[in-house]
Amino acid sequence: MQAGNLGRSSDIGPYAPTPIVLHPQATAPEDEFANQGGAPLPISTVRVLHVVNGEHFAGAERVQSHLGRCLPRYSVQADFACVKPGLFAKTLADHGGAWGGCYRTEMKNRFDVRAAWKIRQLARRNHYDLLHAHTPRTAMIASLASRLTGLPWIYHVHSPAARDSSKPLTNHLNAAVEKLSLRGCNHLITVSESLRLDCIRRGCREEDVSVVHNGVPAICPERTRTPMVGGRWVLGMVALMRPRKGLEVALEAVAKLRDRHDVRLRIIGPFETEAYKESIEDLIAQLQITGLIERVGFTENVPAELAKLDAMVLPSLYGEGLPMVVLEAMAAGLPVVATRVEGTPEAVTDGAQGLLAEPGDAESLAGKLDELISGVHDWQQMSNAAIERHGEAFSDIAMASRTADVYRKVLANTIPTIR
Template sequence: MSDASPVVSLPFPGVIGDEADCRIPAPPSVKLFAPTRLVRVLHVINGEHFSGAERVQDLLAGYLPECGYEVAFACVKPGRFPEARKFRNAALYPVPMRSRLDFSCGRKLASLIRDEQFSIIHAHTPRSLMVADQAARLAKVPLVYHVHSPAGRDSTRWFRNMANAWLERHAAHRASRLIAVSPSVRRYMIEQGFLASHVICVPNGVPTIEVRPRNSTPKTWTLGMSALFRPRKGIEVLLEALKLVRQGGNDVRLRAIGPFETPAYEAEVRALVARLGIGEAITWTGFVTNIASELAQIDALVLPSLFGEGLPMVVLEAMAAGVPVLASDVEGVPEAIVDREDGLLVQPGDAASLAAAIDELTSGLVDYPTLSRNAHARHADRFSAEAMASNVAAVYDQVLGR
């Protein structure tokens, strides 16, 4: 099956790096607009957490109206999202699924689409896709599916990965378009058998963040890791690297930002911290909503993911704030970070390699102020929230034949 570039006119460049499958030229200038009557789009989401994908969903609710589309949410697994979201003007409908086989949820969504006159249904996870597909067929509206990460590599639980990948392949083939957040995710979906012309790359984007000047190398270093902490995020690798760095006399501290996926996993990680004897060097914040404030308190962001990354929002947020990133060279990460230009890339799962990169950065062997400036400039050029919303709107326009 051909991997040729889809013929779509997106108003902002959808390119990351040199990936031809996402290179979509932009016209000289683009104006966002807000017509008198907005086209209504129902985003079907899980809603259990408020992490990277959920921040994308929230930002689209805030920025799509300027592109002619009004967003509302249907939460099939209501949890943290309803209260944590920033853009509260978007209507939110709790439509909980009792199980993965709760087909009554799809019928409820179809009624909601008809009653509220939604023109498109937009799903964001395999679970939400299953019922959104049913609702789209019943209500006779087009379906768009947003692929945030490879479903077959989303967790360390192989059966769950297989089930989600099967659900995705089964339902997404009926979607009018698939939106992939990075070239690597687009390639993954094409490898799963989806038409290249139907899989459109729209890179994630984040708003501009007020930048704290980073014109000199810090004297004392605080690293940050921001995540929904779960096994594939690789915090164990960072903890082992931190132990190695501190054993070498480098008084580096860690600020761990975000909640754990489960209490059981939190207990495992806390036990590892105790065994390594590094508890006094770590601050745990728990769940936070003000990411910009957290980024202002760290000198570099570390993302030691083992696998399963689409285009991590936390990496883009760090770049927007001019915070250099040390990250694993997995999937969508190198499509945001250029090694030794705006961050450092290391092999996943290698604590010694990560420790060496931390020592290299903190010892001044890498030009910290230049990394900071380059990261901020790359965000502004490639990964703005306005560009993301405008490109999603262009996909909607194509689906509706506008």
């Protein structure tokens, strides 16, 4: 990919961005950048503005928040521009700006490109070095803002736009917007090798795509019990509940297991729409498993919820890049029973850190859960393997370090000019 021609900018008039919360200038710890003589190396701070949707606080938003928190270790200050202000901005504000500054650059509709003018103003005011977009919508805005400012920009591929939802028309539109916007993009970050290969198949040059696996903190809360064969098993599904997460498959699997095992399923996370929530309630009643289901809703403390589970279930149907909750479960020493979708098999090896079922197949999922509950696999051994695998490849620190490397690689190959 080659950056497009930079356009002429002009004053934006009344479309001033509204700050939500800002954090102080970040600097890198001296001991991380010491030379052989022991003196700190002079590393200039990179200032990056992440352009995000901001409506929810789910997997992609967790990636963004962890980057905002960890990038200062590597002399990178990250701020955020929300085009759909919502739960993400609120969560950052609740943490007092420790995860980065947040600005309101709201779009009135899908094609309200005035947000690009707002970002131009932010770039001039705060002297950002580059832009980092995370969705097809924000890729469109970052692409325009790049032309207005002369700043390079990076696109983070969290999931395949062409198969990200259950709505074919939405998928087609998002994929078209993404493809058009990426013509001037400087570099792509994908969260899995499968997505990197997908980008290359769609025409991206190999040297323009880097894999940066998602990462989460090494939080392993203390457990009060270890599950036993013949005892009660508490399963849990943590997600923004929407059709592609496969909650229906999990419910059907629980129904198949109820006569053989004492199981419970905790539904942890909000529903994307009220209509989908109602359809799930109807299915629970139809399967006659109301007494086996516990509804938790949204939580900010995912590790605390994981500590209450004996296994984490994620029966995604499609559209996953590398699910954050899979990595959070691994960090917590919790075996994962998921499906062979996108990047999940890059983190979980079947029979090692967890088990992998076929997507959309309740019988396959029930079979894998039965293997774990019946003791075919040693729970403690699987727990230990999950913790070890997380530490090797999926920490938040490793993700931030690799992202900072991409920033500096892009900046070394471009000469940004604020216009």
